Amino acid sequence: MFPLENAETKQGLRRIAIDPVTRVEGHGKVTLLLDDDNHVHQARLHIVEFRGFEAFIEGRPYWEVPVTVQRLCGICPVSHQLAAVKAMDLIAGYERLTPTAEKLRRLMHYGQILQSHAVHFFHLASPDLLLGFDSEPTKRNILGVAAQFPDIAKQGIFLRKYGQEVIRHVSGKRIHGVGAIPGGVSKALTDVERDELRRDVDTMIQWARDAVRLVARIHTTHPEFYDSFGEFRASMMSLVGPDGALELYDGALRARDADGGLIFDGAPCASYNEFLQEEVKSWTYMKFPHIRALGAEAGWYRVGPLARVQTCDFIATPLAEAERKNFLAAGGGKPRHGTLLYHWARMIEALHAAETIRDLLDDVEIVGTDLIGEKGERREEAVGVIEAPRGTLIHHYRVGADDLVKYCNLIVSTTNNNQAMNEAVRSVARSFIDGNEVTEGLLNHIEVAIRAYDPCLSCATHAIGQMPLQVDLVDSSGALVSRRAKNFSAA
Amino acid sequence: MNAFPSQRPEKRLRIATATLGGCFGCHMSLLDIDERILELAKIADFDRSPFTDIKHCGPSDIGLIEGGVTNSENVHVLREFRANCRTLIAVGACAINGGLPAQRNPIDIGDLLREVYCERVDENPQIPSDPELPLLLDKVYPIHEIVRVDYAIPGCPPSADALWKFLTDLIGGRTPRLDYAHFRFD
Numbered sequence: 001m002f003p004l005e006n007a008e009t010k011q012g013l014r015r016i017a018i019d020p021v022t023r024v025e026g027h028g029k030v031t032l033l034l035d036d037d038n039h040v041h042q043a044r045l046h047i048v049e050f051r052g053f054e055a056f057i058e059g060r061p062y063w064e065v066p067v068t069v070q071r072l073c074g075i076c077p078v079s080h081q082l083a084a085v086k087a088m089d090l091i092a093g094y095e096r097l098t099p100t101a102e103k104l105r106r107l108m109h110y111g112q113i114l115q116s117h118a119v120h121f122f123h124l125a126s127p128d129l130l131l132g133f134d135s136e137p138t139k140r141n142i143l144g145v146a147a148q149f150p151d152i153a154k155q156g157i158f159l160r161k162y163g164q165e166v167i168r169h170v171s172g173k174r175i176h177g178v179g180a181i182p183g184g185v186s187k188a189l190t191d192v193e194r195d196e197l198r199r200d201v202d203t204m205i206q207w208a209r210d211a212v213r214l215v216a217r218i219h220t221t222h223p224e225f226y227d228s229f230g231e232f233r234a235s236m237m238s239l240v241g242p243d244g245a246l247e248l249y250d251g252a253l254r255a256r257d258a259d260g261g262l263i264f265d266g267a268p269c270a271s272y273n274e275f276l277q278e279e280v281k282s283w284t285y286m287k288f289p290h291i292r293a294l295g296a297e298a299g300w301y302r303v304g305p306l307a308r309v310q311t312c313d314f315i316a317t318p319l320a321e322a323e324r325k326n327f328l329a330a331g332g333g334k335p336r337h338g339t340l341l342y343h344w345a346r347m348i349e350a351l352h353a354a355e356t357i358r359d360l361l362d363d364v365e366i367v368g369t370d371l372i373g374e375k376g377e378r379r380e381e382a383v384g385v386i387e388a389p390r391g392t393l394i395h396h397y398r399v400g401a402d403d404l405v406k407y408c409n410l411i412v413s414t415t416n417n418n419q420a421m422n423e424a425v426r427s428v429a430r431s432f433i434d435g436n437e438v439t440e441g442l443l444n445h446i447e448v449a450i451r452a453y454d455p456c457l458s459c460a461t462h463a464i465g466q467m468p469l470q471v472d473l474v475d476s477s478g479a480l481v482s483r484r485a486k487n488f489s490a491a
Numbered sequence: 492m493n494a495f496p497s498q499r500p501e502k503r504l505r506i507a508t509a510t511l512g513g514c515f516g517c518h519m520s521l522l523d524i525d526e527r528i529l530e531l532a533k534i535a536d537f538d539r540s541p542f543t544d545i546k547h548c549g550p551s552d553i554g555l556i557e558g559g560v561t562n563s564e565n566v567h568v569l570r571e572f573r574a575n576c577r578t579l580i581a582v583g584a585c586a587i588n589g590g591l592p593a594q595r596n597p598i599d600i601g602d603l604l605r606e607v608y609c610e611r612v613d614e615n616p617q618i619p620s621d622p623e624l625p626l627l628l629d630k631v632y633p634i635h636e637i638v639r640v641d642y643a644i645p646g647c648p649p650s651a652d653a654l655w656k657f658l659t660d661l662i663g664g665r666t667p668r669l670d671y672a673h674f675r676f677d
Contacts, residue, residue: 022544025515027564031623046623048564051512055606056594071591074516074648123522123542141543143532154526161525174523175516175648176677279614283621287612296614409611444544458514 002297002419004426007033007042018443021045021450023124023141025075026457030425030446038436043429045422045450047286047457057408062088062399063182065408069395070176072412073456075119077176078112078167079388079413082249083395085180086384091399092182093376100368101184106249107360108170108179109386113248113353114204115163116389117305117346120454121211122156125343128448129218134441152214155207159350162197162204166357169193184372194367201358205319208351212323215344219330227331229431230339230424230449233258234300235291236307237416239269239387244313246352248387254311255291255301260335263291269385272394278411286418286457289411300419303391304453305345310335317359320352339424342452381407388413390454414455424449504662506531507538507551507576511565512592512631513558515541516648517583521555523651534662548572553661554579557648559589560632564625573638578661581643582654584676586634590647593631600629642667646675 007013010033019029027049033042053072057065066085070077082105089097097105127140130149139147146153164174169189171177179185219226237255241247253267253275267275278287279296290299301307310328315321327344328336360366384395390413398407428449432442510518518541522528539548548554548568554576560566573579584590595603609616634640644657653673660667 020546022541022546025541026510029623044623046621048623048625049512049562050604050607050627051561051592052595052598052603052607054611055603056598068591071514071516071647074514074519077514077516119519119522137544141537142528143537146529146532154529157526157528160522164523173677174651175519277613278611280608280612280617280619281615282617282619283623285619285624447544456515458510 002422002426004040004043004429005422010042012036013041016438016443018446021447023127023447024451024455024457025073026455028450028455028457030450032429032433034433034438038434038438040426040429040434043422043426043446044283045418045425046284048284049458050285051458054408054410058405060405061403062091062397062405063403065397065405066180066182067176067178069410072410073458074175075116075456076112076388076390076413078108078171078179079386079393080395081171081177081180082109083384083386083388083393084397085182086250086386087382087395087397088182088384088399089373090382090384091379091397093378094183094373095376097184097373098368098370099365100188101371101373102249103360103363103366104170104185104189104371105180107189107357107366108167109249110353110356110360111163111166111170113163113389114208114350114357115160115167116454117350117353118156118160118163120389121215121343121346121350122153122160124454125448125451126152126156128444128451129215129343133445133448134439137440137444140444155210159204159207159211162200163353166197169197183375186371188369188371189367191367194361197357198361201354201361205351205354205358208347208354209319209323212344212347212351215347216323216326216330219340219344223330226340227336227338230427230452231337232423232427233337234302234420234423235263236302236311236335237291238303238308238311238392239385240265240312241316246308246312246315246349248308248349248353250386253385253392256311256335258335258337260310263294269394270383272383272385272396272411276394276411278415284418286415287411288418289416290419301416302420303413303416304342304389305349306336306342307391308387309345309348315348315352317352317355319355320348323348323351339427339449339452342454346454390414390456391416412456414453414457417453417455421450421453421455424453504535504553505538505549505551506535506540506553506555507548507572508540508542508555509548509557509568509572510541511556511558511569511586511634512561513583513585513590515557517555517557517586518542520583520646520648520651521654524655525651527655531658548575551576552578553658555582556580556586556634557582559585559592560628560634560637561592562625562627566628566637569634569637578641579638580657581634581640583649584645584647585631587643587645588633589631596630600627644669647677649673650675 171179
């Protein structure tokens with residue numbers, strides 16, 4: 001049982017809710033239970049939406065899945081497309097992609113890392129860091145940033161635009177395109193498109209580097225505060241390349257404990273469920289994954305940028321690697337666990353993405369026209385794993401001889417961070433709320449901690465709740481269309 | 492590309508936005524207007540939106556709704572928007588007809604939950620049932636079945652150019668029109 005997850009008794013406690021959590025993707029709320037002296041007895045992040053993708057994907061043709069599962073998320077659709085298509089490659093009998101197809105998929109993926117990290121940092125999180133955690137709430141948004149820091153806001157807008165244009169050139173659309181298909185990709189990149197993307201890439205690398213420096217500068221203004229805000233020790237997990245490099249498209253799973261020691265390494269993606277398992281709790285739609293060998297209490301972990309820059313041994317692009325070394329040196333060479341350090345790590349990855357995009361555009365094979373691999377034996381079951389902007393994303397499918405999906409299981413990046421986000425909420429509640437007069441600004445501190453994880457709450461929804469209430473659906477004339485009341489029990 | 496009329500509205504406009512049972516893709520498409528968002532900021536403020544910290548919708552000129560209606564909370568949010576927004580717009584496939592999440596509609600909701608929560612979980616399988624969680628509806632409903640809707644913009648998501656064309660028409664006092672190139676359903 002985790003401290004502050006369950007109040008011993010709810011008698012005499014008052015409930016404060018942050019509902020909805022804003023400047024995040026999807027639906028979440030935080031509830032706090034406090035006594036008369038404002039001591040916190042319980043703090044929870046609830047995910048309040050259920051869509052049931054895993055169930056209704058069953059029965060659909062396998063080739064449709066990469067396109068449909070994108071609709072889990074409008075910020076990171078490319079991740080879902082690629083994780084699904086990596087599984088469907090194997091199911092359809094494509095063991096190997098052509099060099100051009102793999103490079104185009106990587107290009108699209110790094111375009112997405114860049115745009116997603118930009119939208120998170122500039123559009124969603126930067127108002128807290130640049131304007132203040134308890135600044136005027138009606139101005140605490142991207143337009144407030146644009147009014148005070150026009151150059152920073154513009155660079156954020158253009159970094160995101162560039163990443164979106166990379167995606168559009170590979171997949172035909174900025175959001176929910178059709179680039180990757182089982183066996184390869186559906187479209188070549190033309191010389192004209194490549195040249196257009198090349199034109200701005202050096203500027204993007206410069207701006208991404210400026211963004212890393214901006215976060216580092218913010219940290220050096222109050223290092224103790226930024227290091228300790230929402231800090232707690234945690235294990236971390238990500239894919240890494242065969243040489244130990246930061247690897248976002250394909251690799252094996254590695255987990256380190258809070259001191260940096262290896263828990264497992266080189267774990268093949270196909271056997272993820274030998275290493276990981278999921279638990280359900282009654283008060284949230286989001287499951288709780290953890291490392292099977294360690295159990296639920298000790299086995300939870302972090303994923304995403306802060307985990308990735310520390311699970312890997314190095315970053316293969318020079319500017320990002322230099323910034324990673326700065327980041328580690330600023331922590332005295334020990335693993336760093338402060339929640340706000342996610343932003344610093346995220347911008348290091350944005351820089352790495354921009355450098356990688358440049359390298360891919362300079363590769364002659366990126367404009368190749370050999371797009372589909374050699375087809376071999378069909379399979380019934382496969383797992384696709386990718387490092388999405390928010391962390392490790394696992395798609396697992398079984399497909400029958402009739403080409404229809406028989407089973408689908410998803411462990412989404414944000415779900416991997418479920419316990420970590422709850423720990424961050426509780427850490428901040430202890431430090432800032434406990435015993436104090438609760439103000440809007442103090443409550444925003446809790447949201448600041450949640451935002452650092454860049455949660456994608458639509459992705460992560462798999463369940464339902466019960467409420468003692470009745471919902472009437474009426475049409476525009478006021479006539480009753482249907483009535484639903486609480487009427488089922490957890491079987 | 493349309494520009495705003497040189498005759499700027501007398502008073503600043505207020506725009507409210509919400510995602511119900513959607514994927515946030517329509518909101519991302521709105522951000523895909525890129526630097527034009529700074530144009531918009533010259534004449535409009537955002538009220539409740541995932542991009543601001545305003546938690547409840549106040550009186551607004553334009554309300555943009557993404558996503559279908561999947562649970563009791565969506566119903567409350569949608570009614571709050573209808574009561575406060577002069578013009579309410581269904582943005583994207585899910586708001587208009589339920590979209591992809593409506594693929595759950597033929598499945599009994601109890602079966603669906605048992606499948607996701609009890610059959611794929613090794614530890615502590617149970618259907619979450621805390622009173623803090625909103626009640627799920629039996630089906631995903633399009634928003635026009637709950638409130639009156641003034642306009643619908645199709646697409647999954649509608650492109651940034653379609654959203655821009657629509658908003659510039661509406662703000663400029665013209666009847667919003669999307670030509671063939673802007674009119675798509677995927």
